[in-house]
């Protein structure tokens with residue numbers, strides 16, 4: 001995509017007046033120049049207000065402790081009606097499909113009830129059952145990779161494996177798995193020329209196809225005996241079987257995006273980070289027992305979702321500022337994960353940190369990622385199987401990054417596997 | 422120093438001297454007891470320090486706080502004696518306490 005690969009324009013962040021800082025500017029995420037902005041915020045303006053931008057006015061919370069405080073106070077900082085910054089047209093937030101509801105964007109008690117319906121599907125107990133299947137698929141994917149020639153790791157590995165897992169969770173036939181990936185990509189995409197969707201109308205059309213497909217699945221499941229898949233769980237559970245169609249679809253979107261982009265981008269990020277840090281790669285090859293710790297460190301270092309948004313439910317004094325009722329607040333996990341007051345040498349990628357699980361990438365409090373164990377499991381498996389097969393995986397070109405300040409990830413990344421063991 | 426026994430789900434026991442003033446999560450994590458993660462560092466914000474406290478210790482260990490109750494809603498296999506280890510501070514009255522760990526943290 002040409003717009004993503006545009007030459008990096010050098011911006012002097014230090015020279016900008018604080019109030020002109022717009023940390024959610026998507027371009028800096030696509031060209032990986034976001035870091036100086038957050039360093040400056042943590043130092044000079046940890047509770048920062050951007051009065052005007054294409055996503056409206058918003059507060060930025062950038063330090064670990066402050067993010068923790070916001071994330072654990074859901075009464076003051078509500079997740080309703082949505083958890084991302086939205087493009088503004090004529091001063092109003094532009095919602096692609098009005099009325100969509102998902103439990104990540106609900107407060108208690110409704111949030112709690114719906115979350116409890118979904119969570120058994122991805123609980124540690126259920127994952128034990130899923131593990132052999134994920135491993136078998138990972139093995140198959142890795143065995144089919146070309147040797148000695150460049151290929152796109154995102155397409156052939158990260159997307160394939162996460163799509164297979166997601167199709168299994170949903171009970172979607174495997175031949176449709178890449179449709180899930182496609183829909184997931186479009187949900188979070190900003191329409192624009194040369195992008196995956198070019199216009200708003202096109203995006204709405206895709207939403208309709210996506211919705212129609214899952215409505216069909218719902219109808220099939222409702223009329224059948226309960227099975228363990230997520231759609232069947234939603235269709236049969238007393239807590240969710242009377243959901244409105246838009247609420248059902250909202251939760252499908254949540255599980256598609258949640259289970260897709262984030263894990264996929266960590267899978268790509270792990271190969272990239274290990275290539276950028278060859279000493280760490282060597283450590284891993286010499287001591288595969290470091291894998292769980294490497295997985296956590298990659299999730300911290302990557303921060304696949306850069307922030308979550310909240311809405312203040314009352315006027316509140318916070319970090320010496322007054323956040324007003326109704327204000328939009330972004331908790332920048334990507335910055336909290338680089339907060340030197342909590343994480344030692346936070347910009348370094350170190351796979352044997354003392355407390356590797358200490359990171360913000362899954363959020364904290366009642367909305368903490370329900371799929372975190374599934375994400376870790378997939379990463380663990382793919383690396384266990386990859387280390388068995390390949391002495392090396394070499395990144396041969398800088399990856400193309402996603403143009404989004406929310407989904408922090410990769411469009412594509414060319415690698416070469418020189419040989420098999 | 423109060424002696425705390427952490428029992429893994431497979432019966433493996435760890436007897437640890439924990440400093441008064443620490444919480445039960447720190448006592449486990451800083452002494453390498455497996456089975457407690459403590460991802461949020463003791464902020465009652467991740468529920469990866471889920472433990473079971475037997476009935477005879479309920480009185481000295483106290484009751485769940487409101488935030489703890491909320492987080493426990495989303496843990497796996499929660500029982501009436503489930504607690505979050507980071508919300509229990511160690512003092513001399515806890516000397517001899519035995520806590521049980523779940524099979525996995527979620």
Ligand code: HEM
Pocket residue numbers: 071103104105115122254255258259260262263266299303304305308361362363364365366367368369370371372374375
């Ligand atoms: C490395 C991979 C992942 C990352 C970094 C990640 C990150 C997050 C974050 C930051 C939140 C919101 C926390 C908050 O608002 O405080 C969240 C919630 C959620 N995630 Fe994940 N996630 C990942 C993988 C997954 C997977 C594999 C699934 C699939 C089941 C999933 C499903 C969800 C759901 C359903 C929620 C909403 C939970 C709630 O509101 O109670 N995530 N995730």
Ligand code: FES
Pocket residue numbers: 446458459460461462463464465466467468469470492505506507508
């Ligand atoms: S350590 Fe996170 S809730 Fe106890």
